[in-house]
Amino acid sequence: MPASPSTARAINDRLALRLLQQEGPLTAGQLKQLTGLSRPTVADLVDRLSAAGLIDVVGEAGEQRRGPNAKLYGIVADRAHLAALDVRTEGVSVVVSDLLGRVLAEASVPIGDDTGTGSAVELAVTLVERTAKQAGAAGAPAREGVGEWGGLHTVGIGAPGLIDPGTGDLRDSSGLPAWHRRLVAALQERLPDTRVIVENETNLAALAEQREGAARDRDTFVLLWLGRGTGAAVVLDGALRRGASGGAGEIGFLPVPGTDGPPSATDCTGGFHSLAAAGAVVELARACGVRAAGGRAGAAELVRGAVAAVPAGGGALAAPPGGSADARFLDALADRLGLGVASVVAVLDPGCVVLGGEVGHAGGEVLARLVLERVRRMSPLVTEVRAGALGGAAVLRGALLTARDRAQDELFAPPGR
Known part of the structure; x- marks a missing residue:
């Protein structure tokens, strides 16, 4: 059954907008060539999209060409503004962008363990409001014939913890501050016209690495998050897999050898978390004799320093027993990470595991290669191990991409949908 004229127009409009999003400004002639339309x-469709305030003339194609066919049309970037939040146990980071994803303002605020729930929520919400105002996303004047111009359209939030697959809400999780869950409701209350969506931080990092980072060529892979905590995101055939309760990838609870005991249902201590989380990595470095400049450093700094210090061939595998402290540290860390990666490979056979987060990014190709050597010894399945390209910034980037997708789905949707 052929589409009705209104449906056909909506489909054509959406196709043209997606092309302008992907390719940048185009002439009417280029749109004709790319869409195959008359x-x-x-x-x-150019007239309709211009009247709706979604596209505008942004220049001309070539100095020698004049007339209507030479006009370059582009998406009106400030038609909507987007915000992304990276919510950690120790603070919040915010980025505000336009509809094309260009960053307009960014800021962060620390939130200490002794900060009360109400105060923590107020700090985070105020940060979002202040950053949006700085970016010009608040109180922007409407253009003639266009409603709701330039406001904060969608907020994407990345947070640790489980996301309920039925409701999309952040679930109660032991060990996480109470203000995490309160923040979503508070933002929605203070910004009633703004869409607020929340996603697990590791899932957002995987999205960013797939779109813009180390997994751009993969539609099936696992991202192993290595930061203050541990986690995994499972992407199979291009789709994120959450599991029945939203807990797919909770690798911190994976029972592994080398810990004092198995994890419990409410505490991942004793699981893979005890071997690979930031605190465990710092303790491992100390045990191997690695000393940071200045006496104090986080896990990512220690790993980065060790990678810089070892020979180009890698860690102690390329050196005699009793080699440098940095080489011993990297080898011991690779042993630990290899357990987690090999477990993932044995169950999912993803073909590719990305070492994400601050630690995975800091380890780079050196750590990825050492982990791959362990996996090859433990598993017959062919697997790549890659270093994450975006590090800790992947969460914010993934949250921004998610917010942009949601905003575009609404702004570019057929009428009446």
Whole structure:
């Protein structure tokens, strides 16, 4: 059954907007060539999208060409503004961008363990409001014929913890501050016209690494998050897999050898978390004799320093027993990470595991290669191990991409949907 004229127009409009999003400004002639639509049809959709405030003339194609066919049309970037939050146990970071994803303002605020729930929520919400105002996303004047111009359209939040697959809400999780869950409701209350969505931080990091980072060529892979905590995101055939309760990838609870005992249902101590979380990595470095400049350093700094100090061939595998402290540290860390990666490979056979988060990014190709050597000894399945390209910034980037997708789905949607 052929589509109705209104449906066909909506489909054509959405196709043109996606092309302008992906390719940048285009002429009407280029839109005709890329869409396969007739010249009158393209002219009509250009008029509709311009009247809706979604596209505008941004220049001309070539100095020698004049006339309507030379006009370059581009998406009106300030038609909507987006915000992304990276919510950690120790603070919040915020980025505000336009509809094309260009960052307009960013800020962060620390939130200590002794900060009360109400105060923590107020700090975070105020940070979002202040950053949005700095970016010009608040109180922007409407253009003639266009409603709701330029406001904060969608907020994407990345947080540790489980996301309920049925409701999309952040679930109660032991060990996480109470203000995490309160923040979502508070933002929605203070910004009633803004869409607020929340996603697990590791899932967002995987999205960012797939779109813009180490997994751009993969539609099936696992991202192993290595930061203050541990986690995994499972992407199979291009789709994020959450599991029945939203807990797919909770690798911190994976029972592994080398700990004091198995984890419990409410505490991942004793699981893979006890071997690979930031605190455990710092303790391992100390046990191997690695000393940071200045006496104090986080896990990522220690790993980065060790990678810089070892020979190009890698850690102690390329050196005699009793080699440098840095080489011993990297080898011991690779042994630990290899357990987690090999377990993932044995169950899912993803073909590719990305070492994400601050620690995975800091370890780079050196740590990825050492982990791969362990996995090859433990598993017959062919697997790549790659270093994450985006590090800790992947959460914010993933939250921004998610917010942009949601905003575009609404702004570019067929009428009446």
